[in-house]
Amino acid sequence: MKKLIIVGIIFCLFSLNGCGKTVSTSSTAEPTTEKAEASEKATQEIVDMAGRTVTIPNTIKSVFGVNNNASIFLYTLAPELMIGWNSSLSEKSEKYIEPKAYNLPVLGSFYGNSEKVNLESIIAKEPDIIVFLQANMNEKIIQAADELQDKLSIPVVMVDGDFEKYDEAYEFMGKILKCEEKASVLAAYCKETYELAADVKEKYASDVPVTVYYEGGEDGLLTTAKGSSQSATIDMLGAFNVVDDKTINSENATISLEELISLNPNYIILGNSGFSSGDVCENLALTEGWNTLTAVSEGKVYSIPNLPFNWFDKPPSVNRILGIHWLISVLYPDFEGEGIVSECKEYFNLFYHVEIKDEQINKMIGKG
Secondary structure (H helix, E strand, O other), X not given: OOOXXXXXXHHXXXXXXXXXXXXXXXXXXXXXXXXXXXXXXXXXXXXXXXXOEEEEEOOOOOEEEOOHHHHHHHHHHOHHHEOOEOOOOOHHHHHHOOHHHHOOOEOOEOOOOOOEOOHHHHHHHOOOEEEEEEOOOOHHHHHHHHHHHHHHOOOEEEEEOOHHHHHHHHHHHHHXXXXXXXXXXXXXXXXXXXXHHHHHHHHOOOOOOOEEEEEOOOOOOEEEOOOOOOOHHHHHOOOEEOOOOOOOOOOEEEOOHHHHHHHXXXXXXXXXXXXXXXXXXXXXXXXXXXXXXXXXXXXXXXXXXXXXXXOOOOOOOOHHHHHHHHHHHHHOOOOOOOOHHHHHHHHHHHHOOOOOOHHHHHHHOOOO
16 A cells, blocks of 8 residues: 555644644734634534534544444544543553553443443543444434433534445544544545455455354354354455354354364454464364364464454454455465555554554564
8 A cells, every 4th residue: 555655644744733733824823812712612513424413512622432443443543532441451452552542541331341431430521522433323323322412411423333434434533523634544544445355356256265264252163154243354355254144043153163164164263262372273283173174274274463452353443454454464365465564564553653563563463
């Protein structure tokens, strides 16, 4: 993504000013204190991505996300505006998060599996808006956003969290947070990644699809069906998730080892398995049953990188954009591209606001 380099320079320069700030381009006098205060108190009506009309301040100085999905998104766009996280960040992630952002307090989550939020603590922090990032918006979810807004008396802005619409989400929030230039860089990266995924899918469309098994549990047998949010990256690249809704009757379910052996995938992607430590293939090759699988015998078992956040689905936020590049490098190593190390450096710089070294990347992806 070389054409993003120049744009990235602009992004870095702009980021020095932060979101919600205006860079003066003239020598006109500063507004009086009275006018400035009036401007800060002014509000505007916006239509969020769920079609709701919401009244928000003209200038946003602080934000909070309803859950980890929203907070990761906000961190990539406007870390200086965040008032806190929904759950604790791991110690290992500290190297890959801006220090000031890493040390923000944990305030809990309105939705999801994280510690439940204390409404009074959020109200006391007085965020200007609450950001509700959500895929597959429906009437029930929109009603939940309305109820939350009524409880807090704080504007709740809904943002489309569909995996293939993060570019639109950045452009939308960039306008609200007055981060248009910054948001445009992130949106452009997302668009190019979607285009890359489409190119990969088209190039290998005539081939026999590679088959993939995704696991998300401690014993390696908790899985997810194609079409689910966890399988979205696999599906996007045209690979074939061997588990479908005929194999399991819910988005996440446990299968038997015998069922997995009968499916016999080309690749195994480990999300949260006890097998994930050490040499994965070596461990599985010594495990009865698992050692009969083609993916194990051919050394095609991979643990999903998880710093500073899981690259695949936990949580399903913009961290998955990097996961697309990683999975291409795993399933289609002959595809001509810039390489996963180069992509990681660019992504971490643009989205996570840190610079990382080759050895750090290689360690994360299991090559170090």
